[in-house]
Amino acid sequence: MSHLRATAARGLRRSGGRGALRRKGASPRGAAPAPAPAPPPSRHLFSDPAEIEALRGHLLAWYDKCKRDLPWRTLAATELDADRRAYAVWVSEIMLQQTQVATVIDYYNRWMQKWPTLQALAQASLEEVNELWAGLGYYSRGKRLQEAARKVVSELAGQMPRTAEDLQKLLPGVGRYTAGAIASISYGQATGVVDGNVIRVLCRMRCIGADSSSPAVVERLWDMANALVDRSRPGDFNQALMELGATVCVPKAPLCGECPLKQHCQAQRRVEKELAFASQKLFGKRAPVSDVEDCGLLAGLWEFPSLPLAQGLQEEKQREVLADHLQAWTGRPVAAGGLRFIGEVVHIFSHIHQTYVVYSLSLDGDVTLDPALSPSRWVTEEEFHASAVSTAMKKVLKAHEKQRGEESSPGKGSKRKRGAKLQGANSTCPGTQLSLRAFLRAPKSP
Incomplete structure (x- = not known):
């Protein structure tokens, strides 16, 4: 099975950068404290x-x-x-x-x-x-x-x-x-x-x-x-x-x-579904497969703003789709050219390999999140680590921090080749599947 999901990440400063998180499967709300986690889906x-x-x-x-x-x-x-x-x-x-x-x-x-x-x-x-x-x-x-x-x-x-x-x-x-x-x-x-x-x-x-x-x-x-x-x-x-x-x-x-x-076993059924999907691809047929991440007990957990992308989508088109998604999410214009590719993060769950394609986006000025559009909130890096986030989201943030460290170190280039894998400690396969966006912003000016 192959899925892509794009993630937009924005520059953070060590002293107090803030990032936007949204709750997976939560009801809309504003910047109020997070409610108790919603019960997981019946499956x-x-x-x-x-x-x-x-x-x-x-x-x-x-x-x-x-x-x-x-x-x-x-x-x-x-x-x-x-x-x-x-x-x-x-x-x-x-x-x-x-x-x-x-x-x-x-x-x-x-x-x-x-x-x-x-x-x-x-x-x-x-x-x-x-x-x-x-x-x-x-x-x-x-x-x-x-x-x-x-x-x-x-x-x-x-x-x-x-x-x-x-x-x-x-x-x-x-x-x-x-x-x-x-x-x-x-x-x-x-x-x-x-x-x-x-x-x-x-x-x-x-x-x-x-x-x-x-x-x-x-x-x-x-x-x-x-x-x-x-x-x-x-x-x-x-x-x-x-x-x-x-x-x-x-x-x-x-x-x-x-x-x-x-x-x-739901995982066994998932594998059988993936095998059927792969078989259909051999004959040029495509069957819809639900997002791998939706197979996780993610209701009530926080994630970076993310979007599933069709398999084989070119980078230019990925940027356009992601920019449109972020524009609707923030309520302000987002140029595709402003998205910067960070890398790919591989996350493994049981039989399933997910790939998160991570982008960064810098925002100027204050951005108010509309609770009617998405149950989201801004968080600092410290608040991020204290929040209920999945391992995959931690890997996404780590990828962003790694690039930021490389850019701040003299003598190291800031460009990363498209398709480079930023794998976690338990990642062993370079498969391509999901991508997400870390959408982060700098703190307000004093």
Whole structure:
């Protein structure tokens, strides 16, 4: 699939340049403070009870057949004492932080053989703990685990907290994810979990392209995980979701053909649509394909003024289309010749590669944004970084700042060849798709 989207960016000054942002999917407003983010489109959510029930069944059936045989899973399934069961799960979750499963197995077996209960661990010395932990890395994990075990023994009468809320509140070193994992696997509490694997699976299934590290998106993913978790088998469901991300829905080259949830996956449908589009192009046919960025959970996020462009559009025509768009947006004349090409920024989401073609535009005087035309506002660079913006928009601004730095450095040319790629750290492909505009202006004169 090929899309272009143009972005206009205007010169910023380090001391207080201001830029125009607009909210994706927001209702019109003026320069008032930004309202709470609007709910995402339904396609980014699981709202059909029948689909949720089917998804649970497909995932659990796959897990029962394909799950890996891991020692902590065996203990969780066979241990009858709730406290010992929770302890066994807890140790595994702490060890698995920042460490691969294959490495953890031997350490876990040795640990549980030496300290099979909370009471046994509480009586051990820190030197013993560090000695067994040697080679596993991040030694503070073992230290916090023992400290928490001692607290359970001395302050909680040896009984582990029974809910995710209490586990997180009462045990040092236990965060939201670990608490959810212990509570669902050990006690059957119907609470979801969100870790890196789960984030990837959920984002692909609902075609969420926004920055998955932003607090707003993470909170939405927690809501989604809590809505999806199977009420009768919450622990197995959560482990299945994590297992899927670890073995099938992997970061690179996911095994989509083997995925039990492919019929529920919006990203898979997107890929099929792109393949159909590419096939049609071979025969000279063009079918409309919606904007890739609209596949992201971008409602409520801010973006630079942007415009999708037809594939193959020449630069001169791009400038004309962009100038017309900006003229309508600002309510003042914008000459195509005043747009300056910055470069192309590649952003990757799942299977989709987007290209943002970035232009700059300098404006003289004050420009008042009409809220009736677009829900926009001016922001400083500091306000930009504090706003809810996608990773792609951060890359666009970085491209502009890079050129500005080159222009201010003696001995470096200011011209950039058309088509030069300004790729992010995780960009690997030079594909051509979307482009946007950073529309920025200098501060008012004192």
